[in-house]
Amino acid sequence: MHPRGRFVFVCAIMLLAPWTFAHAEGQPDQQYCSLLPALEADGNRANASIAWQVGLGPRLPGSNASSALLDGFEENHSAWSFSRDTHTYAGGTLTNLVAVYPPNTDLATTEALGLGAHYDTREFADFEANATNASRPVPGANDGGSGVGAVGELMRIIPSMDLDHAVVVVLFDAEDQGTYTDKESWAEGSRRWADNLTEQEVSHLKAFILLDMIGDASLxxxxxxxxxxxxxxxxxxxxxxxxxxxxxxxxxGVQMRDIYQPGTTLDIMDDHVRLNDVGVPAIDIIDHRYGPNATGFANSYWHTLEDTPDKVNAEALETVMHLVELGLRSGAWMDAVEVEVTSTPDDTSDKDPEPILTEPRTFAGPLGLLVLGWISVLGLAACSMLSILALRKLRPASAAKTWSWDEA
Ligand SMILES: [Zn+2]
Incomplete structure (x- = not known):
C-alpha cells in the first residue's frame, strides 16, 4: 500500500472503530423498534380475566371451577378451534385444553408456535405459617391466573397478526399439585400432553413459550x-x-427499567421442562420473586392465601405480553430455532445452565458516549502527530520548501 494510503487507513480505523463497536453492541434492533407501535396486547383485559378466574374458586384438577374456566375460555375465543386432552390423575381426571389457529390446523403437518400456561391452582397454601391457613387452597391470581389471562389476551389478537405459521395454545392442568421434595411430581398435565405428541407433531412444533406468574407489580x-x-x-x-x-x-432512548435480568440465573421446574424433554424447544417466562419483599420463592405471596387479584397488575401483564407479541410479530421466536436446526441438528434442550454473563458490555449511555468522545479526541491527536511525521518522512531530501499532498 502507498504510504499515504496506509496513513489514511490507520487514521480511519482509529477514529471509526470505537463508534462502530458502540453501534453494533449498544443499539436496539431497529426491526423490533419499528414494530413497537403495532403492539396491542391489553393489560387491563388480561387483568380482568384474572378477577374472573379467581371468582370461580380454586381450580383444582377435576373441579367444577376448572370446568367453568375451560368452558368460559372457549366461549371467549370463537376464532380458534378447541379440543380437550384428558388423563386419569390421583383417582380423578385432569384435562388439558388445546386450541389451534387457524382453526382445525393439523399439527402433524403444519409448522406451529406453542403458547401455554397452567390453569390449575394449588390445593394447599403450604407456605402459610399458620397450619389452618396452610390447609386451605391458593386463590391463584398470579400462580395460574396471570398466565391464563395473558395467553387469552394474546389469543384475541393473534388472528389479526397474519402470521406465516400456526399457533397452538395449551392450558395445562395439574402443574401445581406436586410435593417439594419430588421434582417429578410437578407439571403432570404438560407431561402427559408432551408424551402423547407424535414424532411429526414434535418436528412441526418449532418453539413453545410458557407464561407463569407474570402479574407481580414489581416484575x-x-x-x-x-x-x-x-x-x-x-x-x-x-x-x-x-x-x-x-x-x-x-x-x-436511554430510559430503562430493570425487569429482565440476563445475569440472574435460576433453575425452575415448570411445564416447559416437559416440552424440552420430548424435543420441543421451550422457554418459561416467570417471575420467581412474587411480592415487594420476596427473595426468590421465600418471603413471597407464592403458595399462600395472599395470591389474590390485588397483588397483580395490568402494567406487568402488558409488559410480558408485549415481549411475547413482539417476538411473534417479528418472527424472533421462530427464527431463533430455525438457526438452531441448521447449525446443531441434535441439540435439544435444557443443557448447561451457564452462558449467562457472555452478554457483551455496552457502551451506550451518557458515560459511554463521554468515553467514546475522548477516545476519538485522542485518535485525532495521534493522527495529527502521524501526519506531521509522515510529511517530514515523505519530503524528498532536496525538495523545495513548499509542497502539497499531491506530491507526497
Ligand atoms: Zn405454583
Whole structure:
C-alpha cells in the first residue's frame, strides 16, 4: 500500500472503530423498534380475566371451577378451534385444553408456535405459617391466573397478526399439585400432553413459550436455566428494544427499567421442562420473586392465601405480553430455532445452565458516549502527530520548501 494510503487507513480505523463497536453492541434492533407501535396486547383485559378466574374458586384438577374456566375460555375465543386432552390423575381426571389457529390446523403437518400456561391452582397454601391457613387452597391470581389471562389476551389478537405459521395454545392442568421434595411430581398435565405428541407433531412444533406468574407489580424476570438456551437467547434483544434491561439502550432512548435480568440465573421446574424433554424447544417466562419483599420463592405471596387479584397488575401483564407479541410479530421466536436446526441438528434442550454473563458490555449511555468522545479526541491527536511525521518522512531530501499532498 502507498504510504499515504496506509496513513489514511490507520487514521480511519482509529477514529471509526470505537463508534462502530458502540453501534453494533449498544443499539436496539431497529426491526423490533419499528414494530413497537403495532403492539396491542391489553393489560387491563388480561387483568380482568384474572378477577374472573379467581371468582370461580380454586381450580383444582377435576373441579367444577376448572370446568367453568375451560368452558368460559372457549366461549371467549370463537376464532380458534378447541379440543380437550384428558388423563386419569390421583383417582380423578385432569384435562388439558388445546386450541389451534387457524382453526382445525393439523399439527402433524403444519409448522406451529406453542403458547401455554397452567390453569390449575394449588390445593394447599403450604407456605402459610399458620397450619389452618396452610390447609386451605391458593386463590391463584398470579400462580395460574396471570398466565391464563395473558395467553387469552394474546389469543384475541393473534388472528389479526397474519402470521406465516400456526399457533397452538395449551392450558395445562395439574402443574401445581406436586410435593417439594419430588421434582417429578410437578407439571403432570404438560407431561402427559408432551408424551402423547407424535414424532411429526414434535418436528412441526418449532418453539413453545410458557407464561407463569407474570402479574407481580414489581416484575423480575430472571434467566431460566432450564429453558432451551437457543430460544432463550431471543429474549434479551426483544427485552432491550422494549426497555426492560437496565444499562442497555431501548428504542425509546436511554430510559430503562430493570425487569429482565440476563445475569440472574435460576433453575425452575415448570411445564416447559416437559416440552424440552420430548424435543420441543421451550422457554418459561416467570417471575420467581412474587411480592415487594420476596427473595426468590421465600418471603413471597407464592403458595399462600395472599395470591389474590390485588397483588397483580395490568402494567406487568402488558409488559410480558408485549415481549411475547413482539417476538411473534417479528418472527424472533421462530427464527431463533430455525438457526438452531441448521447449525446443531441434535441439540435439544435444557443443557448447561451457564452462558449467562457472555452478554457483551455496552457502551451506550451518557458515560459511554463521554468515553467514546475522548477516545476519538485522542485518535485525532495521534493522527495529527502521524501526519506531521509522515510529511517530514515523505519530503524528498532536496525538495523545495513548499509542497502539497499531491506530491507526497
Ligand atoms: Zn405454583
Amino acid at each position: 423480575d424476570l430472571a434467566n431460566i436455566s432450564s429453558n432451551n438456551q437457543t430460544l432463550n437467547n431471543a429474549i434479551a434483544p426483544l427485552a432491550q428494544a422494549l426497555g426492560l434491561i437496565e444499562g442497555r439502550e431501548a428504542c425509546s
